[in-house]
Amino acid sequence: MRFAVVAFGGSNCDYDTTHVLSDVIGVDCDRVWYKDGLKRSYDAVILPGGFSYGDYLRAGAIAARTPIMNQVKDHAEKGGLVLGICNGAQICAESGLIPGVFTINAYPKFICKPALLRVETTESPFTNQFRPHEVIHIPIAHMEGRYVPPEKKDDIQVAFRFCDKDGNLAPEANPNGSHENITGVLGGAAQNVLAMMPHPERASEEILGSTDGRRIFESMIHNIQDRSD
Amino acid sequence: MQYTADITISLRRGMLDPEANAIGHALQNLGFNVDSVVTAQQFTLTFEAASPDEAREQAEKMCLRLLANPVIHQYTIGVRE
Numbered sequence: 001m002r003f004a005v006v007a008f009g010g011s012n013c014d015y016d017t018t019h020v021l022s023d024v025i026g027v028d029c030d031r032v033w034y035k036d037g038l039k040r041s042y043d044a045v046i047l048p049g050g051f052s053y054g055d056y057l058r059a060g061a062i063a064a065r066t067p068i069m070n071q072v073k074d075h076a077e078k079g080g081l082v083l084g085i086c087n088g089a090q091i092c093a094e095s096g097l098i099p100g101v102f103t104i105n106a107y108p109k110f111i112c113k114p115a116l117l118r119v120e121t122t123e124s125p126f127t128n129q130f131r132p133h134e135v136i137h138i139p140i141a142h143m144e145g146r147y148v149p150p151e152k153k154d155d156i157q158v159a160f161r162f163c164d165k166d167g168n169l170a171p172e173a174n175p176n177g178s179h180e181n182i183t184g185v186l187g188g189a190a191q192n193v194l195a196m197m198p199h200p201e202r203a204s205e206e207i208l209g210s211t212d213g214r215r216i217f218e219s220m221i222h223n224i225q226d227r228s229d
Numbered sequence: 230m231q232y233t234a235d236i237t238i239s240l241r242r243g244m245l246d247p248e249a250n251a252i253g254h255a256l257q258n259l260g261f262n263v264d265s266v267v268t269a270q271q272f273t274l275t276f277e278a279a280s281p282d283e284a285r286e287q288a289e290k291m292c293l294r295l296l297a298n299p300v301i302h303q304y305t306i307g308v309r310e
Contacts, residue, residue, distance in 0.1 A: 058298060065295060094298065101300045108247035148244070150300050177245070 013049035047088025060090030089195035098187035106177025125223035136212035160184030232284035239269035
C-alpha cells in the first residue's frame with residue numbers, strides 16, 4: 001500500500017500530511033513534487049493544504065490545470081482514492097473531481113479555528129471508521145472555503161457538514177456560509193474522491209487535541225486493504 | 230494579426246459577493262450613499278489570430294479552460310485590433 005502527497009509551489013501542509021501518514025500511522029508515503037509527476041503506482045493520492053500559486057485567479061485554479069492533475073484524474077477514474085484537503089479541496093473542485101466550488105467566505109476573512117463536523121455517511125472510503133452522524137473535531141484554516149453547489153444539486157454526495165456540539169446544522173455552526181453547512185464533498189464513481197476544507201492532518205495526534213482526523217486516513221487504509229482481500 | 234481581447238469576469242446573478250459587500254460598507258462608512266456594489270475582474274490579453282472571430286473564439290476557450298469557473302461566473306469578451 002502506498003500513498004502520495006503532491007506538493008505544488010505554495011503548498012504548505014505537504015510535510016505535515018506526509019508526517020502523519022509515514023510517522024504517526026506508518027504507511028508508505030511519498031511526497032511528490034508536482035513537476036516530477038506520479039512515477040510509481042499509488043493506492044491513494046492526497047492534495048494537501050496551502051496556497052498553491054498564491055491563490056491567484058481563484059484558489060486552486062492554476063494547480064488544477066497542471067499536467068500532474070491529468071494523472072490524478074486518471075487515477076480517480078480508475079477508482080483510486082483522492083483526498084483533497086483545504087487548498088487540495090479547492091484544486092479538486094477546480095479540476096471537476098467533485099461538483100461545485102469552494103469560494104470566498106461569506107464574511108470575507110481568513111478563519112483559523114477548531115470546527116465541529118457531522119459525519120454524513122459511513123459508507124464512503126474516507127468515513128468507514130466513524131459512527132453514523134458522529135460529531136468530530138477537525139480544525140479549519142481558510143478564506144475561500146464557502147461551498148457553492150452547481151445548479152444541479154441532486155447528485156451532491158456529502159461527507160461532512162459543519163454542526164454544533166449536538167450535531168445540529170445551525171447557521172451559527174456554519175463558519176464560512178457554506179451551502180447547507182457542507183464542507184466535505186464526495187466524488188468519483190465509487191465515492192473515491194473526497195474534497196474537504198477542514199485539516200485532518202492537524203487532528204491526528206493526541207498532542208494536537210484531537211485524533212478524529214486520523215480516522216479519515218485509517219478509513220482510506222481500511223478501504224485499500226478491503227480491496228486487496 | 231495582433232488582437233486585444235478585453236475579458237470581464239463577474240459573479241453570476243444571485244451569487245453572494247462578500248468582497249463587494251465589505252467595500253459597500255466601507256464606502257458607507259466614508260459617507261457615500263451607496264446602495265449596492267458589484268465587483269468584476271478584467272483581463273486584457275494580446276495575441277495573434279487570423280481574424281476577429283478567431284480571436285474571440287480563442288478568448289472564449291481561455292475563459293472556459295481557466296479564467297472563469299462556470300459554477301459561479303459569467304463573462305463578456307470584447308475584441309479589438
